[in-house]
Amino acid sequence: MFNKPSLPPQPLPTGGAPKEQSAPAVSPGKSSDIYVMPEKFHSGPARATSSKSLIIAAIILAAVIILVAAYFIYDSSARKQLAQEQAAQNAAWQSSTPVVAEVNEGVTPDNFAPVVTSTGSEATSTPEQATSSPDNTAATTTAPVAPAPPVISRDSDNDGLTDMEEDVIGTNPSKPDTDVDGYKDSSEISSGYNPLSDGSQGKTRLAEADFIAIAKSDFAQNNFSFLYPRRWKVSFIAENGQAIISIDTGEIIRISSLPNEQRISAMNWYLQLHPQASVSQLAPISAGQLAGFFAPDGLTAYLTDVSKERIYSFEYLTSPQAEFRYPALFAMIIKNFQIATSTPTSTPAAGQ
Ligand SMILES: [Ca+2]
Numbered sequence: 001m002f003n004k005p006s007l008p009p010q011p012l013p014t015g016g017a018p019k020e021q022s023a024p025a026v027s028p029g030k031s032s033d034i035y036v037m038p039e040k041f042h043s044g045p046a047r048a049t050s051s052k053s054l055i056i057a058a059i060i061l062a063a064v065i066i067l068v069a070a071y072f073i074y075d076s077s078a079r080k081q082l083a084q085e086q087a088a089q090n091a092a093w094q095s096s097t098p099v100v101a102e103v104n105e106g107v108t109p110d111n112f113a114p115v116v117t118s119t120g121s122e123a124t125s126t127p128e129q130a131t132s133s134p135d136n137t138a139a140t141t142t143a144p145v146a147p148a149p150p151v152i153s154r155d156s157d158n159d160g161l162t163d164m165e166e167d168v169i170g171t172n173p174s175k176p177d178t179d180v181d182g183y184k185d186s187s188e189i190s191s192g193y194n195p196l197s198d199g200s201q202g203k204t205r206l207a208e209a210d211f212i213a214i215a216k217s218d219f220a221q222n223n224f225s226f227l228y229p230r231r232w233k234v235s236f237i238a239e240n241g242q243a244i245i246s247i248d249t250g251e252i253i254r255i256s257s258l259p260n261e262q263r264i265s266a267m268n269w270y271l272q273l274h275p276q277a278s279v280s281q282l283a284p285i286s287a288g289q290l291a292g293f294f295a296p297d298g299l300t301a302y303l304t305d306v307s308k309e310r311i312y313s314f315e316y317l318t319s320p321q322a323e324f325r326y327p328a329l330f331a332m333i334i335k336n337f338q339i340a341t342s343t344p345t346s347t348p349a350a351g352q
């Protein structure tokens, strides 16, 4: 006992002995080394800490399970709802398919094709999708419900005819009543009179005016006639039943004759193709026995005859940025449109 501290230090062996010796040197101090750790780690028993972390882990796991379950429930209900909406849309599309199909028989593809592509796909027929179809610029004319009407170009004398229209007609762009008969130039045009005749020299009717010409189609059937400014050019496309009026400033007015096998009014026909449109956006217009309306953009109009056998569409085609240069003359062409009956003698107004 007394000798123990006075024992001379044993020389360090060179083999594996030191390892065996250092190990026992540590083991006696083991119990005292543990308590060298900071006090805060000894405040609670180790068992309590581990059970606390177990509870936290369990809570996190439960939360994750709940979140995953909630996601699957939400996802499945959203899918159900989407499927129901698509089924409803398909049903609506199928019920209107015959009308669209008939329309497309008589129309150039760049006009009404977007209606088919937007509603025929399994995707929705939202305006964004219709307008985003890259292969057809005309999609923009059918998809928006109420596009802003184009800006009407300058009317210096404020008589309802633009300066460019007065140039075509020959009236004075700075004189509202060119022939001084008490009626404004535009009033005479819209009511079928010649704004360049006060009646003293004849030619009082619009159809007799020097600036007016009459166009008559020569199709196998479904012929029609209309008045137009003589300065403009007219051509017919027999296979489409169309008339093309080419304006020297670049605009085109296209008249198309379309089948109307459902025998419905032009307005109902239009609303079937444009369910989002409201009747209040459609401005009525008539041409003798034919009745119809202007579409919300003001650049398209539709007429149908009394028997509702055909729909006649009138499209004013111009670049979206261009001003509306000939609104009154566009209306004049529509208001003086006539269907040619089978016996030429029964259409007195067309040639007078
Ligand atoms: Ca004017």
Ligand SMILES: [Ca+2]
Pocket (backbone or CB within 6 Å): 177, 178, 179, 180, 181, 182, 183, 184, 185, 188, 195
């Ligand atoms: Ca006048």
